[in-house]
Amino acid sequence: MKNITLSADGNLIEAVREHTRAENTTLNGQFRRWRTMCGSKTVSMRRWL
DSSP states (O other), X not given: OOOOOOOOOHHHXXXXXXXXXXXXXXXXXXXXXXXXXXXXXXXXXXXXX
């Protein structure tokens, strides 16, 4: 698996991290989940944030 680097506003990153902590996962874990779902069907990014 290759690595990628994403850039985002610090406030957005912290908000997503708070959300993922509430779901007992991580930002990377959520991204992997989103990436898997996008690979199988078209999914709005908004659904995952």
